[in-house]
Amino acid sequence: MTTAAEHRADHDLFIDTVHGLCQDPGARKAISRSRGRDLSHCADAHSYLAEHVFRHPIRKYAPRAHYTVAALIAATSTPHIPDQPPPQAALHAGSAAGTPLLTPLTPASPPAVDVPARTPQGAVGSPADDTADTPDSPGTAVCGPAGGTTSGPEAARLTGQAWQRRPDLGRTLAEAVLRRAIAHDSATRRLRALGKLSTDLLHPRLPALAKLLDQAGLDTDFAVLLDNLVWWDTDRARITSAWTLSFHLAVGGDTPAPTDLAET
Secondary structure: OOOOOHHHHHHHHHHHHHHHOOOHHHHHHHHHOOOOOOOHHHHHHHHHHHHHHHOOOHHHHHHHHHHHHHHHHHOOOOOOOOOOOOOOOOOOOOOOOOOOOOOOOOOOOOOOOOOOOOOOOOOOOOOOOHHHOOOOOOOOOOOOOOOOOOEEEHHHHHHHHHHHHHOOOHHHHHHHHHHOOHHHHHHHHHHHHHHHOOOHHHHHHHHHHHHHHOOOOOOOOOOHHHHHHHOOHHHHHHHHHHHHHHHHHHHOOOOOOOOOOOOO
């Protein structure tokens, strides 16, 4: 059973992998061409991403989310690297070379032995259930308050809290408002509009938004965005609510004068 903590660690690992791939200008250009596109129009990116997505035990269930985020990183001049140590262990597919690519599934219907379906009700491994990340996984341990380690439910709780402190799209949009890169009303309209979109409509809207945030000098936490996109179709209400909440908490009552650079 793959837990929420393992998913999140793998998101960071994938982001690091894409940063590595993008050190090659040719790879960066090819990957960036897939931004906002359906997988059927990502031929240039396949030679760089297919091995890292379709032959991976976690990522193969949400290939479009991974391709989209990889393209956003490739097209962004100041991609974000999370300010935290890299995962201790990679979750590699281990498939032999030459194995045919597996048919991608959606997060709503993976085999139970690999990735259990997540639901907004807080099933084990769901984004809403951080305390159930690794209740009986002996290999999970994090630093405790006295410098030691803790494991099991307590480790899962601490890991979940650390993840929740990282900025989601709502928080990053709020920072853009505070920097006067986008008007408050425009940002709230964007959030409302994005929350109503299906995956097929959401992904094409993300490149322009990512460019706006980048031009404002803001770093998008692409691992958090990836997690949101992976579960968008099955947990959209919770995700959009979280974006809206973090936006309004960050902006507060002191809203700068509206000078939306994106609309001038």
